[in-house]
Amino acid sequence: MTFFKFLIYRIVGIFVTVVTIIAFLFLLLRSIPGDPARLLAGFDATPEVIEQIRMKYGLNKPLHEQLITYFLNVIRLDLGISIRTDTPVVSEVLSRLPNTLTLSFASLAIAVTIGLPLGAIAAVKKDSFVDLIATALVTLGTAIPTFWLGLMLILFFSVYLRVLPAGGTGTPTHIVLPAVTLSLPVMAPIIKTSRYATLEILSQDFVKLAKAKGLSNGVVLFKHVLRNTLIPVVTVVGLQLGNLMRGAVITETVFAWPGVGKLVVDAIFARDYPMVQGAIFILALLYASINFLVDLTYVVIDPRTRVGGGQS
Amino acid sequence: MGLRNGVVCDGLGLCKFSLFFKRVKSSLHVSRFALGVSKVLLVLVVLALVASSVLTFAFFTLLNKQKESTQTTVAELSSSFTSSSTSYVSSQQKSLRIGIGIDADTLDPAGQTTTTISNIVRFMVESLFIIDIDGSVKPLLAESYNVSSDGKEYIVRLRKNIRFQDGTPFNATAVKFTFDRLLNPNVKVPGRAYYTVIQNVETVDTYTVKFVLKEPYAPFITVLAFTQAGIVSPKAVSELGDKIATTPLDIGTGPYKFKEWVKGDRIVLVRNENYWNGTPYFSELVFKVVPDAQTRTAMLLAGDLDLIIQPPATDVNTLKQRNDVKVFAVASNRVMYIGINTQWGPFKDVRVRKALNYAIDKEAIVKNVLFGLGQVMDSVLPAYSLGYVRLGPYPYDPAKAKELLKEAGYPNGFKVTLITPTGRYLFDKQVAEAIAQYLREVGLEVEIRTYDWPTYVSTVLAPLNKTEVQLFLLGWSPGSPDPHFYLYQRFHSTQFTPNGFNNFFYANAEVDRLLDEGVKVVDINLRSEIYRNASKLIWDDAPNIFLYIQYFVIAHRADLTDVKVYPYEMFDVAQARLSS
Numbered sequence: 001m002t003f004f005k006f007l008i009y010r011i012v013g014i015f016v017t018v019v020t021i022i023a024f025l026f027l028l029l030r031s032i033p034g035d036p037a038r039l040l041a042g043f044d045a046t047p048e049v050i051e052q053i054r055m056k057y058g059l060n061k062p063l064h065e066q067l068i069t070y071f072l073n074v075i076r077l078d079l080g081i082s083i084r085t086d087t088p089v090v091s092e093v094l095s096r097l098p099n100t101l102t103l104s105f106a107s108l109a110i111a112v113t114i115g116l117p118l119g120a121i122a123a124v125k126k127d128s129f130v131d132l133i134a135t136a137l138v139t140l141g142t143a144i145p146t147f148w149l150g151l152m153l154i155l156f157f158s159v160y161l162r163v164l165p166a167g168g169t170g171t172p173t174h175i176v177l178p179a180v181t182l183s184l185p186v187m188a189p190i191i192k193t194s195r196y197a198t199l200e201i202l203s204q205d206f207v208k209l210a211k212a213k214g215l216s217n218g219v220v221l222f223k224h225v226l227r228n229t230l231i232p233v234v235t236v237v238g239l240q241l242g243n244l245m246r247g248a249v250i251t252e253t254v255f256a257w258p259g260v261g262k263l264v265v266d267a268i269f270a271r272d273y274p275m276v277q278g279a280i281f282i283l284a285l286l287y288a289s290i291n292f293l294v295d296l297t298y299v300v301i302d303p304r305t306r307v308g309g310g311q312s
Numbered sequence: 313m314g315l316r317n318g319v320v321c322d323g324l325g326l327c328k329f330s331l332f333f334k335r336v337k338s339s340l341h342v343s344r345f346a347l348g349v350s351k352v353l354l355v356l357v358v359l360a361l362v363a364s365s366v367l368t369f370a371f372f373t374l375l376n377k378q379k380e381s382t383q384t385t386v387a388e389l390s391s392s393f394t395s396s397s398t399s400y401v402s403s404q405q406k407s408l409r410i411g412i413g414i415d416a417d418t419l420d421p422a423g424q425t426t427t428t429i430s431n432i433v434r435f436m437v438e439s440l441f442i443i444d445i446d447g448s449v450k451p452l453l454a455e456s457y458n459v460s461s462d463g464k465e466y467i468v469r470l471r472k473n474i475r476f477q478d479g480t481p482f483n484a485t486a487v488k489f490t491f492d493r494l495l496n497p498n499v500k501v502p503g504r505a506y507y508t509v510i511q512n513v514e515t516v517d518t519y520t521v522k523f524v525l526k527e528p529y530a531p532f533i534t535v536l537a538f539t540q541a542g543i544v545s546p547k548a549v550s551e552l553g554d555k556i557a558t559t560p561l562d563i564g565t566g567p568y569k570f571k572e573w574v575k576g577d578r579i580v581l582v583r584n585e586n587y588w589n590g591t592p593y594f595s596e597l598v599f600k601v602v603p604d605a606q607t608r609t610a611m612l613l614a615g616d617l618d619l620i621i622q623p624p625a626t627d628v629n630t631l632k633q634r635n636d637v638k639v640f641a642v643a644s645n646r647v648m649y650i651g652i653n654t655q656w657g658p659f660k661d662v663r664v665r666k667a668l669n670y671a672i673d674k675e676a677i678v679k680n681v682l683f684g685l686g687q688v689m690d691s692v693l694p695a696y697s698l699g700y701v702r703l704g705p706y707p708y709d710p711a712k713a714k715e716l717l718k719e720a721g722y723p724n725g726f727k728v729t730l731i732t733p734t735g736r737y738l739f740d741k742q743v744a745e746a747i748a749q750y751l752r753e754v755g756l757e758v759e760i761r762t763y764d765w766p767t768y769v770s771t772v773l774a775p776l777n778k779t780e781v782q783l784f785l786l787g788w789s790p791g792s793p794d795p796h797f798y799l800y801q802r803f804h805s806t807q808f809t810p811n812g813f814n815n816f817f818y819a820n821a822e823v824d825r826l827l828d829e830g831v832k833v834v835d836i837n838l839r840s841e842i843y844r845n846a847s848k849l850i851w852d853d854a855p856n857i858f859l860y861i862q863y864f865v866i867a868h869r870a871d872l873t874d875v876k877v878y879p880y881e882m883f884d885v886a887q888a889r890l891s892s
Contacts, residue, residue, distance in 0.1 A: 032766075032767065033766065033767040033770040033771065034764075034766025034767055034769065034770050035766075035769070035770055038769060038770070038773065039765075039766055039769060040425065040502055041425070041502040041503075042425050042502060042503070045502060045503075045505060046505040047810065047811060048505075049502065049504055049505055052497070053500075053502070056500075084417045085416075085417045085418060085557070086417075086418060086423075086500060086557055087557070087558065092575065095575055096575070096576055099576075147604075150607075151606050151607070151610070154607060154610045154614075155610060158610060158611070158614040158616070159610050159613045159614045162614060162615070165614075165616055166607060166610045166611040166614045166616050167600075167602055167604075167607050167610075167611055167616070168577065168578070168600055168602070168611075168616070169577055253603045253604050254604050254606075254607055255607065256577075256600065256601060256602035256603060256604070256607060256611075258415075258574070258575065258576025258577040258601070259576070262576060262603065263576065266414075266415070269764070269765060269766060270766075271766045
């Protein structure tokens with residue numbers, strides 16, 4: 001059961017990662033200056049009011065006690081109550097999560113459907129017009145700040161043309177601008193990897209051999225080249241998920257998209273410890289699981305990575 | 313584990329994918345090439361399907377939306393026809409979409425801490441009194457009040473024939489219930505300190521309430537005007553329980569009722585058809601959470617919003633020039649200053665503190681850094697506060713500043729650190745940089761440090777023996793125009809941080825005496841004199857670099873009229889309408 005072992009290793013890995021993240025985050029949050037009670041009660045609050053708030057959220061207890069309580073609660077899937085809003089963290093995060101997932105998924109879909117073929121075509125037709133466009137997209141995608149791109153798209157499509165809403169949610173049209181904005185920085189590395197990988201494989205002996213065998217260009221490309229390109233591309237796509245979550249914070253702010261990214265940032269500025277911890281816990285769990293799935297797709301795409309060794 | 317068709321299988325089914333292809337291959341006699349291609353294609357097809365479905369969905373809804381918008385136009389037209397024939401403007405089904413910068417933390421009136429959210433709650437819940445545009449306190453749900461000569465008993469007579477949105481009558485019992493709730497330690501009330509002076513609340517008769525205070529508290533009536541003290545229906549509140557924070561249905565007497573709160577996205581209020589003070593024009597108020605100021609402006613220009621608060625200051629002049637937008641910029645209650653730690657090295661000398669005031673060209677900062685969105689402070693108190701007296705401003709006079717520094721024994725200046733938050737106030741960091749430059753010109757060596765807001769708050773609230781603060785930029789904006797709230801916490805010597813907010817560690821026995829007296833005296837003229845005297849003393853001791861009053865800006869579509877903007881960074885659209 002080698003594969004089974006692999007699975008177990010990975011699941012234990014996820015568990016260890018997430019626990020480390022929680023503990024690290026817990027200590028990190030409390031080591032940065034800022035007092036949630038004071039931020040909640042305001043400048044003019046009296047020390048008694050501040051003390052009341054600290055007591056209510058257990059902030060007056062010693063740190064290790066707080067950490068242990070937190071872990072015990074997390075095991076019972078109780079992520080606590082938000083200090084800022086006084087509502088359960090789980091329901092706050094879960095009510096926003098679908099928005100972030102929709103946005104990330106739509107961006108990823110755009111990035112992959114355009115980026116993957118574009119990179120491959122750019123490699124095959126190196127130095128052509130398509131290659132030029134691909135390279136330009138890579139440069140722009142890496143260089144353009146997301147918030148600027150977002151604002152420009154708003155100005156053009158919402159203020160000038162008035163065809164798409166500038167921000168908020170409601171109809172699915174609301175997702176178009178944020179998804180496009182978020183997709184560009186993600187698309188750039190996908191194009192780059194796809195182009196680079198294709199180029200590299202095109203220069204390899206087995207491709208030359210395939211061509212020498214008399215196979216048509218199309219056959220060589222689809223059978224020998226593209227399949228080999230997929231591995232690095234899938235890796236990059238997996239890594240981009242982290243990028244997406246980071247980009248989502250800015251995109252969600254610019255487009256008034258009510259997602260988890262914005263929630264976390266607000267929570268950090270309010271030093272809303274339970275909210276930050278809860279949201280990051282859920283995101284970390286999600287990220288680790290997605291990477292796990294990415295690993296599994298390798299197995300599907302490339303028999304060589306199958307643990308236990310595929311033989312043919 | 314078994315070896316089938318040349319593939320190692322582990323029973324978990326993953327290899328079935330490959331097995332499936334092998335079977336397809338063997339049954340169809342296709343080549344390995346085709347098999348590879350089909351796998352690649354499969355992945356691509358799935359991705360393409362997802363993308364295309366998203367796009368198609370978006371496209372169709374776009375079509376639908378356009379259809380809808382034509383329909384709304386027709387509906388608007390027809391409704392305006394009916395309205396002109398029946399002359400009931402308020403029967404129109406129109407919603408007003410308002411762009412705000414932050415989402416609510418709680419909608420419970422008692423839990424309010426921010427101006428923006430209090431502003432929303434104020435449409436649902438009204439207080440006994442309201443602070444008007446000029447800073448005067450006007451009765452709202454109250455009719456009139458008397459205060460006893462010792463300043464410890466307030467008798468408030470209430471307006472009659474008002475009903476809460478839930479149908480129950482507004483009366484003395486409801487008022488007592490509201491204040492008992494504010495003082496109940498089990499209810500989360502961050503602003504409770506304002507009300508702990510209350511000994512008890514008595515209902516004299518159905519429409520008369522008596523507040524008995526523990527000690528005389530002259531600003532009491534202005535505290536009754538706060539949103540936290542909004543009168544709530546005992547029935548609605550008891551039925552809601554904890555849900556008052558998220559779904560405050562029918563709790564108040566206000567012009568709008570709660571409808572829904574989609575977290576992070578919007579808060580929707582609907583018109584209270586039985587509102588006692590004239591039915592509002594708009595059937596719905598939609599508060600859209602749009603955190604980015606640039607986006608708020610874009611949404612206003614795109615017609616996605618009708619009114620926005622605080623557009624980016626850099627855009628204000630451009631917005632003013634457009635004829636489809638109206639901009640309101642009013643002097644707010646927010647007093648901006650550089651706090652000086654009066655117990656730190658050179659700053660112990662009043663001549664040095666005065667020198668700092670002379671060294672800075674406040675007019676130039678307001679004009680060039682703030683784009684005119686401020687008004688230079690000419691006193692310790694803003695003009696709309698009781699006890700305001702014009703004392704300055706300190707003129708821009710670098711020569712005099714240098715002379716004072718020389719007199720104090722610092723002809724070559726000294727090294728100082730100026731700290732500032734960034735993004736909290738209009739151009740805070742830029743203002744701090746300008747100030748640093750002015751100070752450098754009179755010979756000081758200035759280092760600027762910026763912090764994020766939570767760190768900043770902790771830094772400036774450190775007690776005297778731990779503080780590292782020398783100069784810091786801050787804004788002070790009490791919800792009440794009463795001078796007590798501008799002066800006591802910042803300048804009384806018992807209020808050194810962390811007890812209060814005197815982080816200048818400023819102590820002047822005479823100022824202490826005046827501030828102690830000011831909170832007790834009932835007579836308005838006497839109070840006014842007390843605060844005038846206190847202002848003069850503080851101004852001369854210069855524990856601050858007095859800067860400017862920050863403006864509060866809102867912008868709305870040009871055909872919207874009768875929007876009321878209050879100096880305490882709030883607005884009212886209950887009487888607003890669209891001009892035809």
